[in-house]
Amino acid sequence: MNRDLNTPVWQLTAGELIDFLVESMRPEQPVKPDFEPVDKYVYGISGIAELLGVSKTMVHEYRKKGWIEPAIKQLGRKIVCDAPLALELFGKRNFQVNKQ
Numbered sequence: 001m002n003r004d005l006n007t008p009v010w011q012l013t014a015g016e017l018i019d020f021l022v023e024s025m026r027p028e029q030p031v032k033p034d035f036e037p038v039d040k041y042v043y044g045i046s047g048i049a050e051l052l053g054v055s056k057t058m059v060h061e062y063r064k065k066g067w068i069e070p071a072i073k074q075l076g077r078k079i080v081c082d083a084p085l086a087l088e089l090f091g092k093r094n095f096q097v098n099k100q
Helices: 015-023 046-051 054-063 083-091
Strands: 041-043 072-075 078-082
Touching: 041 046, 041 083, 046 054, 046 078, 046 083, 078 083
Parallel strands: none
Antiparallel strands: 041 078, 072 078
């Protein structure tokens, strides 16, 4: 639309107004998000348990053994886990079976 931007709105037709609004809302370049996808992190013991497919008790055991501890950050009661790193560490763990 080659209309002067100082033209009063009441002098535009409905079509011209719609064209102007559509043009002004169209981004010039694709917008890239400045943040990581939400899937990168899980929150709390429940989130970690769901991610790994184990119980909350097993998550506590894995943390105690240090298998997934590098992926977890905790401040007070807030727990945030880097999901891809936790899955990688979980895959590298060593199971020790008690043979009797």
